[in-house]
Amino acid sequence: MLLKKLPYDFTICKVRRPEEIDLSADFYFLARTDEELSLVCRTEAVPAAVTERDDGWRGFRIEGVLDFSLIGILAKLSSILAAHRIGIFAVSTFNTDYILVKEENVHRALAALAEAGYEVR
Template sequence: MAVTVRLVPLAGRYGIARLAPGAPLPAWGDGPGFVSLTRTADELSVVCLQDRIPADVRRDLDWRCLALAGPFAFGEAGIVASVVGPVSAHGLGVFVASTFDGDHLLVKAADFAAACGLLAAAGHRIDPAEAGEGEGRA
């Protein structure tokens, strides 16, 4: 494998919410832990710790997050593919969010241990999990 990535498991369970494309940025989406807000012509997606997402919002819960320790150069090829490939090749679903300095791989909590094993077997380094399921590392 040409690319080796250090992955940092973030504490807590994450949710992915879908709002209408013209919805205002929700105050509940901001706070500790990883947060990603993405607007397209079709939707506003919010990724945050799941306990902040209101029950009346369309959402998918029980995701765990692995931060790809960057930063990575914009032209550096294969970073995301190197972590998505081993996981998806074994039938596990993923959700990926990117930032200026790095990327975040989310997998269902029920698949988290298996995903970490697959990533380690592919040559990636998994840091020890952060303690607890509460507030995540920002």
């Protein structure tokens, strides 16, 4: 399976109101629940008025479109990283999965996944 390292620094944050988010940005993940409005975006695109933020994340994605019938892809990736004591923040889209790790762990994470047989670009 092919993984692509993304060339961005990411921030995970809480936003007060959706109007504060630049929906024209080229790369972001947005989630709203009855308890919060969360945003994962490129660090340079973080809105000015966030209530909390955690900087220093890097990401990679599983290349290609994953069929919904595929089982355990994210579980396998996260278990490999967990075995190397690397925490993750995972995001899924309609097409694929993304995994974010803290900047200080990105090289170890990609090496662990390559060692497990994943091709990393």
